[in-house]
Amino acid sequence: MSWEDAWQPVVDAVGRDFGCGEVIEGADAVDASALRRFLEPLELDCPLHHDDRVAREHGYRGVVAPFSSYFTFVAPPLWRPDEAAVFTSDERDAPPEGIAARRFATGLEPPYSGYFAADFELELLRPVVLGDRLHRTGMKLVSCTPKETSVGRGAFMTWEWEVRNQRADVVARFRNTMYLYDPH
Amino acid sequence: MDWSAQRYWDDVTEGDDVPRVEFPLTVFRLVVEAGANRDFNAIHHNSELARTSGAPEMYANTGFLLGMWERAIREFAGLGGSVRRITGFRMRRFNVVGQTVVVRGRVLGKRREDDAALVELELWSEVDGEVTVGPGTVTVALPERTS
Numbered sequence: 001m002s003w004e005d006a007w008q009p010v011v012d013a014v015g016r017d018f019g020c021g022e023v024i025e026g027a028d029a030v031d032a033s034a035l036r037r038f039l040e041p042l043e044l045d046c047p048l049h050h051d052d053r054v055a056r057e058h059g060y061r062g063v064v065a066p067f068s069s070y071f072t073f074v075a076p077p078l079w080r081p082d083e084a085a086v087f088t089s090d091e092r093d094a095p096p097e098g099i100a101a102r103r104f105a106t107g108l109e110p111p112y113s114g115y116f117a118a119d120f121e122l123e124l125l126r127p128v129v130l131g132d133r134l135h136r137t138g139m140k141l142v143s144c145t146p147k148e149t150s151v152g153r154g155a156f157m158t159w160e161w162e163v164r165n166q167r168a169d170v171v172a173r174f175r176n177t178m179y180l181y182d183p184h
Numbered sequence: 185m186d187w188s189a190q191r192y193w194d195d196v197t198e199g200d201d202v203p204r205v206e207f208p209l210t211v212f213r214l215v216v217e218a219g220a221n222r223d224f225n226a227i228h229h230n231s232e233l234a235r236t237s238g239a240p241e242m243y244a245n246t247g248f249l250l251g252m253w254e255r256a257i258r259e260f261a262g263l264g265g266s267v268r269r270i271t272g273f274r275m276r277r278f279n280v281v282g283q284t285v286v287v288r289g290r291v292l293g294k295r296r297e298d299d300a301a302l303v304e305l306e307l308w309s310e311v312d313g314e315v316t317v318g319p320g321t322v323t324v325a326l327p328e329r330t331s
Binding site: 027037038040042043045046047048054058066067068069075078093095113114115116117118119120121122123127152181183184 | 245
């Protein structure tokens with residue numbers, strides 16, 4: 001079997017929603033501290049993101065979250081108080097337990113150790129403001145293209161999903177492509 | 185940045201430049217970014233591990249690169265603008281530590297759609313003159329002078 005054939009089960013799964021109706025809740029609500037930290041490395045000083053008065057003057061319900069922060073506010077926690085330990089190894093580069101399950105993947109992939117995001121499209125439908133809570137729904141595989149690149153052999157997998165707020169309003173639709181690969 | 189100045193749809197012309205924004209990448213900044221946006225994939229803060237994955241060095245994560253575009257768009261559109269859609273945000277090359285990412289763009293055109301006055305921007309990131317992200321298309325709604 002060629003390395004490309006090993007990806008055939010994933011190619012055959014195109015069109016399937018691997019979200020299985022699951023709602024992935026972000027670990028934290030959109031709060032002022034998290035927003036401040038988000039803006040810091042970007043040095044993004046737009047007052048819509050830190051000044052309630054200015055945000056309301058421009059028609060928003062409150063301080064606005066940057067759209068690039070939506071990934072952050074749909075990210076689940078690494079660990080919760082009622083869960084088992086996740087930092088179980090002292091191997092230098094060991095990731096916490098369970099982190100692989102958070103990736104965009106089907107479980108049908110051949111062995112891979114590398115992955116990175118390659119492409120994004122987003123449609124922004126509603127603003128997100130301080131106090132909102134975001135969650136991710138849907139995880140539909142819309143394409144899978146095996147390809148060898150400079151970093152390894154793997155496949156580009158494209159997914160569609162939505163971000164909703166606490167009222168279940170869709171605030172954004174995303175389409176992202178990940179490259180999962182076995183490094184050279 | 186003077187946020188009291190608003191750009192209006194009426195004043196935008198095809199071919200106008202989107203003001204460039206520069207982002208020098210240091211280890212410090214990448215680590216602050218990982219903590220802020222919670223993308224803890226080690227390729228973004230661990231040089232050794234990044235190299236074993238085939239990258240030349242630790243490199244900026246997706247949320248950071250998208251945030252760079254957001255800052256450039258916001259500085260173009262001002263407080264009254266709003267982003268509707270982004271396509272073509274393609275990460276073509278690694279944006280690695282020790283480099284400076286420059287976000288640049290230009291106006292592709294403008295149109296009205298329903299009640300909205302829209303501008304299409306072409307945006308890209310580059311390092312040493314080579315495109316690393318994009319070029320993508322950003323649809324932005326801008327206020328009109330007459331509204």
